Amino acid sequence: MRFSTISLAAAISALFIAGVADAQAAPACDTTKCVFPACVCPSVNPPKGMDPKTVPQFFTLTYDDAVQAPTVPVAASLMTPHRNPNNCPIKATWFAQTLYSDYALIQQWYAAGNEIADHTMNHIGTPPIEEVTGNRKAINAFSGIPYAKMTGFRAPFLNYSKSTFDVLAQEKIQYDSSTTATATDAYWPYTLDYGVANDCWTGICTQGVAQPGMWEIPMHAIIDPQGNAYSMDVQLSGSASVVSQWLKDNFNRHYQGTRQPFGIFLHPVHVGNATSLYNEFFAWAGAQKDVWFVTNQQLLEWMKNPVPASELANQPYMKCQQPAVGKEICNGLDDSKAGSIDKDTLQMCNFATGSWSTCYGCPTENPSVTNPVPARAVAAGQTGYRTPVPTTCAMEWWDPVGAQCLCNSSNCTFNDIATQTPTATTPLPTSTGSPNGNKGNSAAGQVMTGSVVTFGLAAAIAAGLAQLL
Ligand SMILES: *[C@@H]1O[C@H](CO)[C@@H](O)[C@H](O)[C@H]1NC(C)=O
Ligand SMILES: *[C@@H]1O[C@H](CO)[C@@H](O)[C@H](O)[C@H]1NC(C)=O
Ligand SMILES: *[C@@H]1O[C@H](CO)[C@@H](O)[C@H](O)[C@H]1NC(C)=O
Ligand SMILES: *[C@@H]1O[C@H](CO)[C@@H](O)[C@H](O)[C@H]1NC(C)=O
Numbered sequence: 001m002r003f004s005t006i007s008l009a010a011a012i013s014a015l016f017i018a019g020v021a022d023a024q025a026a027p028a029c030d031t032t033k034c035v036f037p038a039c040v041c042p043s044v045n046p047p048k049g050m051d052p053k054t055v056p057q058f059f060t061l062t063y064d065d066a067v068q069a070p071t072v073p074v075a076a077s078l079m080t081p082h083r084n085p086n087n088c089p090i091k092a093t094w095f096a097q098t099l100y101s102d103y104a105l106i107q108q109w110y111a112a113g114n115e116i117a118d119h120t121m122n123h124i125g126t127p128p129i130e131e132v133t134g135n136r137k138a139i140n141a142f143s144g145i146p147y148a149k150m151t152g153f154r155a156p157f158l159n160y161s162k163s164t165f166d167v168l169a170q171e172k173i174q175y176d177s178s179t180t181a182t183a184t185d186a187y188w189p190y191t192l193d194y195g196v197a198n199d200c201w202t203g204i205c206t207q208g209v210a211q212p213g214m215w216e217i218p219m220h221a222i223i224d225p226q227g228n229a230y231s232m233d234v235q236l237s238g239s240a241s242v243v244s245q246w247l248k249d250n251f252n253r254h255y256q257g258t259r260q261p262f263g264i265f266l267h268p269v270h271v272g273n274a275t276s277l278y279n280e281f282f283a284w285a286g287a288q289k290d291v292w293f294v295t296n297q298q299l300l301e302w303m304k305n306p307v308p309a310s311e312l313a314n315q316p317y318m319k320c321q322q323p324a325v326g327k328e329i330c331n332g333l334d335d336s337k338a339g340s341i342d343k344d345t346l347q348m349c350n351f352a353t354g355s356w357s358t359c360y361g362c363p364t365e366n367p368s369v370t371n372p373v374p375a376r377a378v379a380a381g382q383t384g385y386r387t388p389v390p391t392t393c394a395m396e397w398w399d400p401v402g403a404q405c406l407c408n409s410s411n412c413t414f415n416d417i418a419t420q421t422p423t424a425t426t427p428l429p430t431s432t433g434s435p436n437g438n439k440g441n442s443a444a445g446q447v448m449t450g451s452v453v454t455f456g457l458a459a460a461i462a463a464g465l466a467q468l469l
């Protein structure tokens with residue numbers, strides 16, 4: 001049984017792995033057959049034999065669970081004060097569940113240049129495939145995010161099995177980030193051609209996981225001086241001054257060592273009074289040379305084509321450019337810089353299980369695993385129909401009310417390179433994707449004030465959710 005020493009509550013908050021030694025060695029990766037960049041062996045060293053002193057120190061900030069009015073401002077409050085060396089706002093990855101999420105807030109998080117990844121619809125450990133596929137289908141339909149841009153997965157409760165990786169492969173998910181790296185297995189991201197090389201104590205390393213080309217981005221734990229490792233929400237495990245020292249010591253271990261990406265993995269609901277702890281730490285880390293905050297997707301862009309830190313600012317995936325739409329449309333952005341996002345165009349969808357908003361038409365019932373994309377309440381051809389984003393237009397330029405693409409030039413017309421889910425039973429609205437991996441917009445964490453607002457989208461918007469670039 002996995003997590004035999006971990007209570008459910010602990011798994012939700014601080015994952016505590018007391019003195020765990022790797023019970024089984026990592027599977028052997030054949031470096032003669034594992035050829036970069038299609039295949040990357042687990043290694044504590046940077047790819048392609050690069051000198052650690054020349055590579056960027058990546059810093060991944062991730063959030064988990066519902067994207068909703070109370071959690072988004074918490075997430076944003078840890079981002080708005082910080083900039084990357086190229087002066088772009090920092091970006092983060094959100095492993096989003098749809099349960100309790102507001103689809104319009106998911107869209108806004110993404111439109112600001114951040115990443116949305118799959119965390120199942122209902123937060124289910126070792127999930128059945130419908131939980132994984134339904135999450136992407138519902139977010140594609142009601143948040144407008146193309147499948148090609150939802151490439152990652154994290155298992156709820158970090159509870160996964162070999163079958164989870166089979167599900168991810170079936171859904172063509174490009175990376176998993178559910179495993180924990182401690183001192184002995186502090187690997188850079190690697191591909192799963194030769195199996196999982198982290199969390200070997202659970203037996204996963206000997207179970208024959210083999211998913212060629214699928215990436216694993218280990219969650220590097222914060223290790224305290226006693227050797228205890230904390231995967232998530234480390235602020236819950238000690239006083240502010242003690243945790244602050246742990247963070248700096250662990251960061252230094254990466255930065256002065258072989259520069260494995262350093263990560264902070266949070267549930268916004270548990271951040272509580274630790275905002276200043278993290279903001280001070282992020283400012284301290286960010287002030288050091290060659291430290292870059294990135295989404296997991298940006299990290300993998302670099303892994304596939306690594307460049308010295310001195311060249312990172314020029315990489316397309318690190319730039320921040322916001323689409324100049326020129327007119328206020330329902331696209332998750334404050335197009336007219338009026339201080340609000342999609343204020344008069346969002347539709348509020350009310351269900352017994354909760355309310356949320358969308359640009360793309362309320363469904364007749366709340367999305368569920370059995371029906372992730374229910375029929376729209378207003379059907380095509382009827383007055384008030386919201387036209388889904390077509391494959392020929394990027395979400396940011398698509399006006400679902402006027403059914404118009406506001407940018408047809410080759411500079412901003414994207415095609416969907418995503419593979420739609422093979423298990424689809426409901427016809428899905430078409431979606432868009434950028435062929436060059438650069439979504440072309442920015443604003444990252446350039447969001448919201450830090451105040452936590454009461455639940456409800458109207459309140460979130462009133463609280464100024466919209467302070468995007
Ligand atoms: C992991 O998830 C499975 C399937 O939902 C569940 O049966 C099992 O109890 C979970 N394990 C833990 C430790 O939560
Ligand atoms: C938050 O509150 C707890 C409990 O009062 C305290 O131990 C901790 O140091 C506080 N953290 C910060 C960052 O202020
Ligand atoms: C894009 O193309 C459509 C159809 O050809 C046209 O109606 C629309 O005005 C164009 N939009 C722009 C911004 O050029
Ligand atoms: C793309 O954008 C650049 C810079 O704004 C411009 O010079 C170029 O003409 C554009 N190309 C097209 C096809 O619109």
Ligand SMILES: [Zn+2]
Pocket residue numbers: 064065119123155156157
């Ligand atoms: Zn979760």
